[in-house]
Amino acid sequence: MSERRRPTKGTYGVLAVPVAVLLIFFLIPFAMMVATSFYHRIEGGFYEPAFELDSWERLFSSVFLERAGFSIEISLLAGALCIAIAFPFTFFLTRMRRRAHVALLILVLSALSLSEVIVGFTWSVLLGRAAGISNILVWLGLMDEATAYQPSFLAVLLGMSYIAFPYCVLTLYPSLTRLDREVTEAAQTLGASPWRTFWTVVVPISRPIIVAGFLLVFVFTLGSYLIAAILGRPEHWTLSVFISDQASFNANVPFAAAMAIFLTALSLVVVGIVTIIESRTRRLA
Amino acid sequence: MDARGGLRLEGLVKRFGDVEAVAGVDLELPPGRLISFLGPSGCGKTTMLRMIAGLEQPTEGRVFVDGDDVSDRPPHLRDIGMVFQSLALFPHLSVAGNIAYGMRIRGVDAGRIKARVEELLELVSLQGMGNRRISQLSGGQRQRVATARALALEPRLFLLDEPLSALDANLREQLQVELRLLQQQLGITTIMVTHDQREAMTMSDLVVVMQDGRVEQVGPPLDVYRRPATAFVARFIGSTNLLEGQAMPNGRVKVREVELEVGEGLSAHAGDRVLISVRPEDTVLQTDREVGANALSGTVVFVRDLGELFECYVDCGLAENVVVAGSPRDRVPVDQGDAVTVRFPPEACVVVSG
Numbered sequence: 001m002s003e004r005r006r007p008t009k010g011t012y013g014v015l016a017v018p019v020a021v022l023l024i025f026f027l028i029p030f031a032m033m034v035a036t037s038f039y040h041r042i043e044g045g046f047y048e049p050a051f052e053l054d055s056w057e058r059l060f061s062s063v064f065l066e067r068a069g070f071s072i073e074i075s076l077l078a079g080a081l082c083i084a085i086a087f088p089f090t091f092f093l094t095r096m097r098r099r100a101h102v103a104l105l106i107l108v109l110s111a112l113s114l115s116e117v118i119v120g121f122t123w124s125v126l127l128g129r130a131a132g133i134s135n136i137l138v139w140l141g142l143m144d145e146a147t148a149y150q151p152s153f154l155a156v157l158l159g160m161s162y163i164a165f166p167y168c169v170l171t172l173y174p175s176l177t178r179l180d181r182e183v184t185e186a187a188q189t190l191g192a193s194p195w196r197t198f199w200t201v202v203v204p205i206s207r208p209i210i211v212a213g214f215l216l217v218f219v220f221t222l223g224s225y226l227i228a229a230i231l232g233r234p235e236h237w238t239l240s241v242f243i244s245d246q247a248s249f250n251a252n253v254p255f256a257a258a259m260a261i262f263l264t265a266l267s268l269v270v271v272g273i274v275t276i277i278e279s280r281t282r283r284l285a
Numbered sequence: 286m287d288a289r290g291g292l293r294l295e296g297l298v299k300r301f302g303d304v305e306a307v308a309g310v311d312l313e314l315p316p317g318r319l320i321s322f323l324g325p326s327g328c329g330k331t332t333m334l335r336m337i338a339g340l341e342q343p344t345e346g347r348v349f350v351d352g353d354d355v356s357d358r359p360p361h362l363r364d365i366g367m368v369f370q371s372l373a374l375f376p377h378l379s380v381a382g383n384i385a386y387g388m389r390i391r392g393v394d395a396g397r398i399k400a401r402v403e404e405l406l407e408l409v410s411l412q413g414m415g416n417r418r419i420s421q422l423s424g425g426q427r428q429r430v431a432t433a434r435a436l437a438l439e440p441r442l443f444l445l446d447e448p449l450s451a452l453d454a455n456l457r458e459q460l461q462v463e464l465r466l467l468q469q470q471l472g473i474t475t476i477m478v479t480h481d482q483r484e485a486m487t488m489s490d491l492v493v494v495m496q497d498g499r500v501e502q503v504g505p506p507l508d509v510y511r512r513p514a515t516a517f518v519a520r521f522i523g524s525t526n527l528l529e530g531q532a533m534p535n536g537r538v539k540v541r542e543v544e545l546e547v548g549e550g551l552s553a554h555a556g557d558r559v560l561i562s563v564r565p566e567d568t569v570l571q572t573d574r575e576v577g578a579n580a581l582s583g584t585v586v587f588v589r590d591l592g593e594l595f596e597c598y599v600d601c602g603l604a605e606n607v608v609v610a611g612s613p614r615d616r617v618p619v620d621q622g623d624a625v626t627v628r629f630p631p632e633a634c635v636v637v638s639g
Binding site for chain 2: 180182183185186187188189190191192193194196200201204205207
C-alpha cells in the first residue's frame with residue numbers, strides 16, 4: 001500500500017484553472033442573476049438597480065405555480081419514459097456481439113450531433129398533417145384521413161425524450177458493460193428464465209444507475225424550452241419557455257431571473273428527494 | 286437420492302468461429318461421484334462444463350443426464366447448481382437472499398425457504414450470517430455462500446468452474462477438503478473444472494484429462510498418475526522423466542546403448558520410436574561404479590534439498606536431464622559433478638504415446 005500523497009502546490013495550480021472558470025462563468029453570473037431578481041423593472045424597457053420583492057411575489061401567482069407543476073410533471077414523465085426504453089435497450093446492446101454493439105452505439109450517439117431546433121422541427125413535420133406519419137397510416141388503410149399529432153402534450157414529451165435518450169444511454173452504458181455475465185448466468189442456473197433474470201437480478205443490481213439516468217433526464221428536460229415551444233400549445237409550455245418569454249419578449253428580466261433561480265432550486269429539491277428515497281430503500285433492502 | 290445425475294456426452298463439438306474449443310468428446314460418467322475436468326487453460330474444459338449447464342449450445346453432439354437428452358433445454362430448466370469462477374453472487378441480496386434465490390424463483394413458501402436457508406448455512410458453516418451483505422464477507426465465506434446457493438434446490442448435477450481459484454493457497458487446500466467431504470456427505474454428482482492437478486487429485490473420484498479440446502485420459506486420479514496414457518498426461522499430472530528409445534524384438538526398449546525392461550507388455554513393433562515415462566520418485570540413484578540392469582550412467586548436474594523432498598538432476602546423455610527425487614532421509618550423498626548410475630525399476634517404466 002502506497003501512502004496517499006499530500007497535495008502539492010502543483011496540484012492546487014492545476015485546480016486553479018477549473019476553479020477560476022467555474023467562478024467567472026458560473027458563480028459570478030449566477031450572483032448577478034440573484035441580484036437582478038431584486039431589481040426594479042422599468043415598464044416597456046430595461047431595469048434599474050433596486051431592492052424590491054415584486055418579482056418574487058409574482059412567483060406565487062397560481063399561473064406560475066401551475067407552470068412549475070407542469071414542468072416537473074413532464075420532466076418526470078420524460079425521465080421515466082427514457083429509462084423505460086433506454087435501460088432494456090442499453091442492456092441488450094451490451095450483450096450483443098462486439099461489431100453490432102459498436103455500430104448501434106455510434107448510431108444512437110450520432111443523434112447528439114443534431115441541434116434541438118432541428119429535432120424540434122423534424123418532429124413537428126413528422127407529427128404534422130401535411131407530411132407526417134399519419135399519412136403512412138392512411139396509405140396502409142389504418143386511418144381514414146391524415147391528422148396532426150402536434151401541438152400536443154405527447155408531442156412535447158416525445159420530443160424531449162428523444163433529445164435526452166442518447167444521454168440516458170451514455171449514463172447507463174459503462175455500468176451495464178461491466179455487469180458480470182456470470183451473475184446473470186448464475187440466476188439462470190438457479191431456475192430463472194431470461195425474463196425473470198432481467199427483473200430479479202439485472203434491474204435491482206442496476207438501481208443506482210437507473211436513478212442516476214432518471215435524474216439526468218429530469219434535470220436535462222427541465223431546462224429544455226425549444227421543444228415545448230415548437231411542439232406544444234401555450235398550455236404545454238414549460239417553465240423554461242416562460243422564462244425565455246419573459247426575458248426576450250416581455251423584457252421583464254428581473255422576473256425571468258427570479259423564475260430561473262426558482263427553477264434551479266426546484267430541480268435541486270427533486271434531485272435531493274429522489275436521492276434520499278433511493279438510499280433509504282437501498283438500506284432497507 | 287442416489288444414482289442421480291449420470292452424465293453421457295455424445296460427439297460433443299463446440300466451435301467459436303474458426304476455433305474448435307471442444308473437438309469431439311464422448312464420455313460416460315457415473316452418478317454420485319466427483320469428476321474433474323483437468324487441463325491447461327484453453328483446453329476446452331470450461332466450454333464442456335458450460336455445455337453441460339446449457340450456458341453454451343454445442344455445435345454438434347448431445348448431452349444426456351440420467352438418459353434424458355437435455356441438449357435443447359435452456360439452463361433454467363436443467364436442474365443444475367453451479368459455482369462460477371467469479372462466484373457470481375448477487376450483490377444486491379444478503380447471504381440468505383442469495384441462498385434463497387432459486388427457491389423464491391420456484392415459488393417455494395416462505396416458511397420452508399427459511400428452514401432450508403438455515404440448514405444450508407449450517408451445512409457450509411455460516412450459521413448466523415444470513416443477514417450479512419456479500420460485501421462484508423471474506424473470500425472463503427463468499428465461496429461457501431456460492432456453494433450453498435448452488436445446492437439449495439438439491440440439483441441433479443453440481444457444477445464447479447474453478448471454484449477456488451480466487452482464494453489464497455492455504456484456504457484453497459482447506460476448502461478442497463471441505464468441498465470434497467460435503468460432496469461425499471450429499472452423494473451429489475459433481476463435475477469440477479480445474480487446471481490444478483493437486484486439486485483434482487485431492488477431490489476427485491475420476492479425472493478427465495483434456496488437451497486441445499480432446500480427452501487424453503479418463504480414470505481414477507492415482508491410476509492416471511501411475512499409468513499415464515500419453516506424454517502430455519505424464520507431464521501435466523506431476524512431473525516425470527520421459528526417455529525416448531527404440532522398441533526391440535525382445536520386448537525391451539533401447540535407450541542410448543542400454544536395453545530397458547518396461548512394466549507392462551510393449552505393444553509397439555520392433556524398431557518403432559517409444560517414449561517411456563518414469564516418475565522422479567520411482568527412479569533410484571546409485572553411486573556404485575557398476576551399471577546394473579535397467580540403469581543409465583550419468584553425471585550429477587544439480588542437487589537440491591527442499592526439506593520435504595530431495596532432488597537430483599542427472600545428465601545421462603539424453604535430451605533432458607533425468608530427475609531423481611526422494612525423501613531426504615534416503616538421500617544418497619552426491620555432489621555436483623559426481624559420476625552416478627540411475628536405475629529405472631521395470632514396474633515404474635510406463636510406455637506412453639507421443
